[in-house]
Amino acid sequence: MLNKIFSAYVRLRYGKMHWSLRYYYRDTYYCIAVQAKYLLRDYIFKPKYKVTSFDGEFAPELQFALPFAYWHHKNGTLKKTESSKFTRELYFFSPAHEEKYDTRRPEGNYNFEMPRILYSQDYDMNKWAQVPLKETYQNNVYVFDKPVLVIANRYNMEWDGPPISFFSIELLDHIISELKDRYTIIYNRPRPQNITMDNSDIYDMDEYSWLEKTHPEVILLENLWRENRAKANNFNHLQLQVYANASKFLSIHGGTATLASYFGGTNIILSKQGPEHHFGCYHKLYPKFSGAQILHAKNDDEVKQFIRNY
Template identity: 70%
Template structure:
């Protein structure tokens, strides 16, 4: 963990080197250097001795787990130094490569994001990470079960509390109607907005968008991910497992910033992300980080109007 002294030194360095950075974002820069400093103590074990020693714990939110913890664990697996992984419930299938995976945590916490044993935490001005390898989820989970007559398009939505306030970035019913009406003739559309009981929750409240009844009336051809889970033709162990299998057979995604967008970016193809505000904008995550997860083409929409334009340009 960073000390008071290292925090002060790195904070001063950031102020001097990046004087134009807003004050509320400087600590992300500082934390990058703290993460880099932490990795120095493992040089001999990681690059010389190479025995299985690494126990990776992560209890934070879904997005940073996918962005940083999971690729870090996979790097150690390939390096021959991974001993065990410890995460939240419903994550065993994400860590399919880990011989010893433990689902230790019942909930995800913001405090768990600040795990300085990782190469990075949350956002950074430098995503040139040495101990980081994208996990081949698509290759591992592709299957013959979720195959349809038309290519799959995943609409991965969410409607949650954001920054202790109401939802900001999401696809409302009007925008969903535009997307589905434009694309349903070309794609098998699968709509996914996980219910709280299907996933490991964090400190964000989930609200009801009231879109499920609307979809049934106006667009009955849209397949609901939760209905696929009820059928469970592939015998998925949990909802996350099902998502991995369905997503692995898709190459077109429309998602929302956070864990929703991070997961959709793991499967190649094209992913349109709506994000109306957040530190991701300053750090340009959608150009610098998200494409690293699978080589996917990521398109960032900051408004509903931009969503419509990008749909017309890249999905039709």
């Protein structure tokens, strides 16, 4: 009944908007309504009752599920957290964390127990707290002579089609040539065996051999994983350790960009299309993760321009 009411309201107020965007507006209202039933437990009585469980994709977990759980931790109401494999270090604050799910499901994104899901017209959220991943995982191991710049790439199926937003070999060559004298560059594009998969196929760019031949000065994160000098428990843990010592990032929309936005500094995000553009996520939501400066590039030329200017 609530969904019907919210759907009717959104249709009346935003009727000219494309149908593929309208239901995100409806879902925002529904999320707010669901949280109302916890008013007494969250703000008055505060028992340790909340179990957060999330098996959706990596980006919405970082955007909504993790800060929601951390808010309950700070509020004294967190009892347990449940998520996918390789997430224990993300939920370092949890009194009891279970890596319950072997895969991530797109359907898991629609978890209305969160204060928001996916995209929203309103990112002024209650029950959402900044998670101090940088402060937690800074270390003396991944320290270099020059400041660290992380290039966090991806080359995945997008919207059931071929990759759209990614740093091509041509663009990588430009980025590295421009910045290698000033930064220690660490390149990261996780292989399927190192992360919990969802429904997006990961393709091969064949850039690793090219990097080792053309730009041997670039450090490959997967090589750091083989060495594992900081004794990371898994590849996600290593990412946290390395990213925590960096303040400059270039990343691709989705979970890649979301994680990079958790560590302050400046993050140039390449996103050529997606609902994020309509909802202004890179300006309204992403700076909240750590106070990072977020620069949204819509094409390769804008990436080059941001590099020159910032």
